[in-house]
Amino acid sequence: MSEEVKKFKITIDGQTAEVFPGTSILEAARQIGGKSVPPAMCYYSKLETSGGRCRTCLVEVSKGSEADPRPMPKLVASCRTNVMDGMEVKNLTSDKAQEGRKAVTEFLLVNHPLDCPICDQAGECHLQDLGYEHGVEGTRTEFERNTYEADDLGPNIKLNMNRCILCARCVLTANQLTETREHGILFRGDHAEISTYLNKALDNDYIGNIIDVCPVGALTDKTARFASRVWFTSPMNATCKCEKCSGKAVLWMKGDEIVRVTARKDQWGEVEEFICDTCRFDRKELKFWNIEGPRHIDRHSVISLNHYEKPKDELRVLDNPMAKEISEKDEK
Numbered sequence: 001m002s003e004e005v006k007k008f009k010i011t012i013d014g015q016t017a018e019v020f021p022g023t024s025i026l027e028a029a030r031q032i033g034g035k036s037v038p039p040a041m042c043y044y045s046k047l048e049t050s051g052g053r054c055r056t057c058l059v060e061v062s063k064g065s066e067a068d069p070r071p072m073p074k075l076v077a078s079c080r081t082n083v084m085d086g087m088e089v090k091n092l093t094s095d096k097a098q099e100g101r102k103a104v105t106e107f108l109l110v111n112h113p114l115d116c117p118i119c120d121q122a123g124e125c126h127l128q129d130l131g132y133e134h135g136v137e138g139t140r141t142e143f144e145r146n147t148y149e150a151d152d153l154g155p156n157i158k159l160n161m162n163r164c165i166l167c168a169r170c171v172l173t174a175n176q177l178t179e180t181r182e183h184g185i186l187f188r189g190d191h192a193e194i195s196t197y198l199n200k201a202l203d204n205d206y207i208g209n210i211i212d213v214c215p216v217g218a219l220t221d222k223t224a225r226f227a228s229r230v231w232f233t234s235p236m237n238a239t240c241k242c243e244k245c246s247g248k249a250v251l252w253m254k255g256d257e258i259v260r261v262t263a264r265k266d267q268w269g270e271v272e273e274f275i276c277d278t279c280r281f282d283r284k285e286l287k288f289w290n291i292e293g294p295r296h297i298d299r300h301s302v303i304s305l306n307h308y309e310k311p312k313d314e315l316r317v318l319d320n321p322m323a324k325e326i327s328e329k330d331e332k
Contacts, residue, residue, distance in 0.1 A: 008085040012036050013093050025078035036091050041126050041215040042167035043079035051079035058100045063088035075100045102134040111146045113162050121217030123230040154201035156222050156281045161193050164218035170210035178204040208280040212263050212271050224260035235295035240288050244276035250295050258284045267298040
């Protein structure tokens with residue numbers, strides 16, 4: 001019989017959990033849940049080698065471990081720092097971590113245009129949420145911002161490099177899901193940008209998933225571009241008979257019209273099962289789909305306001321107190 005692996009004890013904002021060795025602070029925080037979970041814009045548990053780029057998940061380690069209780073001298077990226085036995089971490093309770101996150105948000109917005117009123121990602125944008133929570137009214141920079149022309153990455157995907165934060169999620173997704181990758185990060189420093197190799201089109205059967213993993217509005221669906229605001233649509237769980245993927249998707253509907261099709265995401269905004277481009281771009285009619293019911297969005301954002309009914313046999317506390325839920329009295 002194999003020996004039982006000893007778990008490490010970690011405390012985050014006063015909440016304690018036991019996790020396996022090799023678990024990152026961010027994953028440990030997600031096991032605990034609640035508001036103590038740091039935000040993440042580049043880390044993606046479904047993608048290998050993701051994380052360590054955006055620095056929005058910075059936390060303060062006030063106690064390194066039982067063996068070495070000294071605090072870490074600087075803020076650390078929780079997605080790239082593994083748990084040690086007896087470690088104590090501060091996220092919401094740390095002024096230093098909140099100031100660091102505010103500085104990172106300001107840095108991410110240095111070249112980012114304030115075009116939320118015309119951006120298709122508005123309402124479900126991670127950067128928009130961070131800007132609302134940690135942003136400042138003005139900017140301290142005086143130089144001219146980097147600007148790029150909108151680019152077509154194939155027939156169905158539009159790239160607005162102005163909004164890109166170089167999280168590299170789209171590149172990692174293409175590496176993991178496709179046999180060939182035709183786009184990547186070109187150049188270095190403040191000249192770095194996402195682009196294709198000699199203007200090649202992204203036409204792989206699963207390349208549309210780079211839209212779902214993008215945390216901002218840099219990559220958008222051309223078939224649904226400017227069609228509707230996300231809070232005016234109703235997300236519905238639906239399935240279809242597909243030979244390429246599982247066929248499990250979310251239909252964003254406006255009446256009987258399917259505005260767009262996306263993969264299903266968990267409470268951290270990560271795709272549960274990647275879907276093919278046929279389901280995403282080509283099946284925009286109800287005859288292709290079997291609708292299961294409303295999709296409940298738990299992420300703290302404008303999008304989470306669109307609730308229909310309280311999930312049965314599920315106890316949860318929403319981070320957003322303004323989220324609408326039907327009370328048990330109304331259900332009866």
